[in-house]
Structure formats: C-alpha cells, structure tokens
Amino acid sequence: xxxxxxxxxxxxxxxxxxxxxxxxxxxxxxxxxxxxxxxxxxxxxxxxxxxxxxxxxxxxxxxxxxxxxxxxxxxxxxxxxxxxxxxxxxxxxxxxxxxxxxxxxxxxxxxxxxxxxxxxxxxxxxxxxxxxxxxxxxxxxxxxxxxxxxxxxxxxxxxxxxxxxxxxxxxxxxxxxxxxxxxxxxxxxxxxxxxxxxxxxxxxxxxxxxxxxxxxxxxxxxxxxxxxxxxxxxxxxxxxxxxxxxxxxxxxxxxxxxxxxxxxxxxxxxxxxxxxxxxxxxxxxxxxxxxxxxxxxxxxxxxxxxxxxxxxxxxxxx
Numbered sequence: 001x002x003x004x005x006x007x008x009x010x011x012x013x014x015x016x017x018x019x020x021x022x023x024x025x026x027x028x029x030x031x032x033x034x035x036x037x038x039x040x041x042x043x044x045x046x047x048x049x050x051x052x053x054x055x056x057x058x059x060x061x062x063x064x065x066x067x068x069x070x071x072x073x074x075x076x077x078x079x080x081x082x083x084x085x086x087x088x089x090x091x092x093x094x095x096x097x098x099x100x101x102x103x104x105x106x107x108x109x110x111x112x113x114x115x116x117x118x119x120x121x122x123x124x125x126x127x128x129x130x131x132x133x134x135x136x137x138x139x140x141x142x143x144x145x146x147x148x149x150x151x152x153x154x155x156x157x158x159x160x161x162x163x164x165x166x167x168x169x170x171x172x173x174x175x176x177x178x179x180x181x182x183x184x185x186x187x188x189x190x191x192x193x194x195x196x197x198x199x200x201x202x203x204x205x206x207x208x209x210x211x212x213x214x215x216x217x218x219x220x221x222x223x224x225x226x227x228x229x230x231x232x233x234x235x236x237x238x239x240x241x242x243x244x245x246x247x248x249x250x251x252x253x254x255x256x257x258x259x260x261x262x263x264x265x266x267x268x269x270x271x272x273x274x275x276x277x278x279x280x281x282x283x284x285x286x287x288x289x290x291x292x293x294x295x296x297x298x299x300x301x302x303x304x305x306x307x308x309x310x311x312x313x314x315x316x317x318x
Contacts, residue, residue, distance in 0.1 A: 026181065026184045026185050026188050028178060028180075028181050029180045029181050029184065030178055030180045030181065032173060032177075032178065033173070033178055033181060036170070036172070039170060040063065040066055040067055040070070040170075041070060043067055043168060043170070044066075044067050044068075044070035044071040045071070047139060048167035048168055049124065049140045049141070049142070049164065049165050049166070049167040049168075050064075050067065050140075050141045050142070050167065050168050050170060051109075051141075051142050051143075051144070051148070051165055051166040051167075051168070051169045051170070052064060052141065052142065052143040052144075052170050052172060053143075053144060053145075053148075053169055053170065053171045053172070054143070054145060054171065054172035054173075054174070054220075055145055055174045055220055056145045056219070056220065056222070057219045057220035057221055057222030057223060058145075058172050058173070058174050058175065058220040058221060059172055059220070059221050060107070060143035060145075060172060061080060061105060061107065061143065062221075063170070063172060064078075064080075064103070064105040064141040064143065065078055065105075067103070067139075067141060068102075068103040068105075068139065068141075071103070071139060073101060073102050073103050073138075073139050076101040076102035076103070077101070077102040077103075078102060078103050078105065079102065079103070079104050079105065079138075080105045080107060081104065081105070081106055081107065082107045082108070082111075083106050083107060083108050083109050083110070083111040083112045083116065084107075084108060084111045086106075086112075086116065087116070088115050088116050088118075088119035091106075091116060091119050091120060091123060101138065102138050102139070103138060103139040103140075103141060104123075104138045104139070104140055104141070105141045105142070105143065106120075106140070106141070106142045106143065107143055108143065108144055108145065108146075109142040109143065109144050109148075109165065110144045110145075110146040110148055110151055110156075110157060112157075114158070117157065117158045117161045118158070118161075120161055120164075120165065121158075121160065121161055121164060123140060124140065124164050124165070140165065142165045142166075148162050148166070149162075174217070174220055175217040175220045175221055175223075175224060176216050176217055179213055182212050182213060182224065183209070183212075185221060185224055185225075186204070186212060186224065186228055189224065189225045189228035189229065190202060190204075190228050190231065190232060193228060193229045193232040193233065194232055196232075197232055197233060199232055199235070202231055202232060202235075202237065204231075204237065205237060208231075208237055208241055211241060211244060211245065212224070212227075215244060227240070227241070227244055230276075233280075234279070234280060234283050235283065236283055239279045239283060242275070242279070242310075274306070275310045277296070278292070278296065278303070278306060278307070278310070279312070281295050281296055289303055289304070289307075
C-alpha cells in the first residue's frame with residue numbers, strides 16, 4: 001500500500017562532530033512547534049546559556065545541535081557530555097579545548113554531582129549585555145528531564161549553578177502533544193535507516209500509520225525512531241509492529257482502571273524482548289525454524305511452543 005505520509009521537509013546542514021544526529025531534526029508542523037522554532041532562531045543569535053526541559057527522548061540533543069548549527073559557532077565542534085559519566089576534569093577539558101569556539105551540550109545536567117556543579121560555575125563567564133559574555137567561551141546548552149527547581153529545593157542541585165545555566169529555559173513538548181509531526185519524523189527515520197542498511201525505503205500500510213497516531217509514545221521521538229528502525233531492519237512491517245500493537249493494547253487496558261504491578265510490567269517487558277529476538281532470528285533465517293532454534297540455542301520443540309504463545313505458529317515456512 002502506498003505511503004500517505006508527506007515528504008520530509010528539507011533539512012539544513014549538520015555538525016562536523018555529529019552529522020547523523022542533527023539530520024534527524026525535523027521542523028514541526030503545528031503552531032506550537034513553529035513558535036518554538038522562532039525562539040530557537042533567536043537563541044542561536046545570542047550566547048545566553050540555554051536550559052532545555054523535556055521528557056526523555058523528546059529531542060533535547062537534536063534541538064541543542066539545531067541551535068549550534070544556526071549560531072556563530074557553526075563549523076566548530078559540537079561536544080555532548082553525559083552528566084552521569086562526566087567528571088569535573090572532563091568538563092574543564094571540554095570548555096578549554098574549544099577555546100571560545102563550538103558548543104558544549106550537557107545531557108541530563110541534574111545528574112552532576114556537587115563537585116561537577118561547582119566546576120560548571122567555572123565554565124560560565126560573567127554574563128552581561130543580553131547574554132554576551134565578557135570573555136570568549138564555548139556556548140553552553142544543558143538538558144534535563146527532571147524538575148531542576150524541585151532539585152534545588154531538595155538540596156540536590158546548587159541554586160547558583162541553576163540560575164547561571166538557565167538564562168533561557170526552553171520546554172520541548174512530548175511527542176504525544178505534537179502528533180502532527182509523526183509522519184514527517186517517520187519518513188525521516190525510514191530514509192535514514194534505509195541508507196544505513198542499504199535497503200529501499202519501505203511504504204507503510206494504513207494500519208501502521210494509524211497505529212503511530214494512536215500510540216502514546218512514552219519514549220517520545222527516540223521510541224518512534226526505534227520503531228522505524230525495526231521496520232527497515234526486519235524487512236517485515238507486521239512483525240516489527242507486533243510489539244507496538246501489544247504495548248498499545250496494554251496501555252488501553254490500563255486506562256480502564258486495571259492496575260499493573262512492577263513485577264507484571266517486568267515480566268511483560270521480558271516477554272516482549274524475547275518475542276522481538278525470536279522474530280528477528282526467524283527473519284534472518286527466512287523462517288527456517290530449525291536453523292532459528294539452533295541460533296537461539298533452544299530445542300525445536302521449545303521454539304514451536306514459543307511461537308504458539310506469541311501467535312506466530314502458522315506464520316512463514318515450517
């Protein structure tokens with residue numbers, strides 16, 4: 001069936017250090033995202049520190065790279081540091097290595113320990129004149145999925161550091177609040193992974209397109225990208241979407257008052273992971289079940305039983 005999703009808007013250039021990541025940025029189609037794009041363009045013209053607030057997977061890093069590419073730092077390095085792993089020495093090195101050029105993006109800045117938060121203050125120059133520093137430093141952009149004001153009140157994040165990094169706070173909406181952008185994002189990801197796997201760009205059925213619109217996407221854009229990647233990698237849309245349909249049905253049951261314990265959720269996640277692995281191996285072996293059982297290191301009888309459990313006992317060659 002023909003793919004009814006519109007073409008992806010033409011994207012501008014990519015950073016020298018992370019071209020692939022930046023190419024995933026797609027300008028929003030809704031009024032809210034268009035207004036956000038206007039703010040991004042304004043921020044790119046200043047040096048004021050930016051704090052990006054959004055749920056995990058909602059596009060904080062892509063937005064940081066977007067600001068970088070539209071700023072005076074374009075062509076200079078874009079450095080992304082995970083605050084779960086970085087040290088104060090690594091932070092100082094990133095600041096010094098740019099020597100006033102480039103952009104440093106701190107992923108999940110709320111994870112910085114006390115020493116890291118103090119070191120971050122040394123990164124920031126005195127700010128005046130609408131965000132233009134008194135001395136040249138790399139541009140700083142921070143991102144977090146947590147409520148930093150609450151972290152400050154709880155004593156887990158330094159108040160002075162918070163106010164210095166939040167010259168402008170930019171809130172990015174979750175994917176469930178910008179579903180009009182899903183078609184363009186899907187086309188972007190399908191094209192990306194078709195290039196990576198050297199396969200043709202798949203056309204999506206109307207049922208899958210509707211599934212993308214109905215699903216709540218708790219993992220946001222990252223989860224959507226994973227779904228598109230699975231479609232291309234497996235080469236079978238129905239198999240790739242089986243897990244997503246299951247999650248959608250579970251979420252619908254949850255809205256009717258059904259309470260799911262953590263143990264139940266863990267078991268469900270384990271079953272989904274097992275199902276995905278089995279179907280991936282079967283796809284690779286062209287549904288030769290005996291070869292698949294050997295690769296999975298289980299008996300042929302055990303594989304048949306598992307296929308019956310997940311409803312694929314009659315699918316493909318025997």
